[in-house]
Amino acid sequence: MKHFLLFLLIAASAHAFAQDTLSEAQFRKDSLEIVKVKLARPQFKFDNRITFAEEQAMAITGFDLGVLLKDKLRVTLGYYGMKERLKAYDIIKGEETFGRLVELKYGSLNTELIYKDTRFLSLGMPLEVGAGVNTFQNVNITTGETLSTRSGGLAFVNFGMSATFKPLRFLGLKGIIGYRKVAYNQVKDFNFDGFFTSIGLNIDVHAVVTDIRMYKLMKRYKRGNNISNAVEIITD
Numbered sequence: 001m002k003h004f005l006l007f008l009l010i011a012a013s014a015h016a017f018a019q020d021t022l023s024e025a026q027f028r029k030d031s032l033e034i035v036k037v038k039l040a041r042p043q044f045k046f047d048n049r050i051t052f053a054e055e056q057a058m059a060i061t062g063f064d065l066g067v068l069l070k071d072k073l074r075v076t077l078g079y080y081g082m083k084e085r086l087k088a089y090d091i092i093k094g095e096e097t098f099g100r101l102v103e104l105k106y107g108s109l110n111t112e113l114i115y116k117d118t119r120f121l122s123l124g125m126p127l128e129v130g131a132g133v134n135t136f137q138n139v140n141i142t143t144g145e146t147l148s149t150r151s152g153g154l155a156f157v158n159f160g161m162s163a164t165f166k167p168l169r170f171l172g173l174k175g176i177i178g179y180r181k182v183a184y185n186q187v188k189d190f191n192f193d194g195f196f197t198s199i200g201l202n203i204d205v206h207a208v209v210t211d212i213r214m215y216k217l218m219k220r221y222k223r224g225n226n227i228s229n230a231v232e233i234i235t236d
Helices: 002-035 205-220 226-235
Strands: 042-054 056-070 075-094 096-117 121-140 145-168 171-185 194-204
Touching: 002 096, 042 075, 042 121, 042 205, 075 121, 096 145, 121 171, 145 194, 194 205
Parallel strands: none
Antiparallel strands: 042 056, 042 194, 056 075, 075 096, 096 121, 121 145, 145 171, 171 194
């Protein structure tokens, strides 16, 4: 009887060890499947740019949406807008001030080659082709009266260097410094050529999904504490 009980204990231990080994192998397999490099990863970015033209800094805001291919090439479509008063054209006549307003709306095809990528920092070379419409208004600033309006098409190229700081894997702060060269401008009395800077909030949608899947996997295999797992996954 003792030998039989000993046999059952050994068999149970061997079965438990086999199950643990199987669970470990399956966990590693499932983990690798989740974190493997994908062909395309969804991307989204809020963008706030400062562009310099005729010695004036002007704000351009917008967003882009697209994919990151093989963690190397970012391809997105963007939409941006700007509405500013061109201070260089201000004229004071008596008690009234006259000036010019500019409004720019454009779409763009944005590409960026990522040539260095680490956990907290990535470096890239963005190239953007944009086209849209710019509208100029000569106005009486004192009274708010619009005196004349001109609109025309605009096409240009942006190129430069970028750096993205990633405190969290799915969230990054992206900075760009570059130069804008106009290829076509119907309203020729204003030159948009010039330098620009950009600060944007970059969201890696794929990283968000990956973190959620990894958290659920660790919970299913009962790995560690749920709270500590969540913190490690987010900050890793």
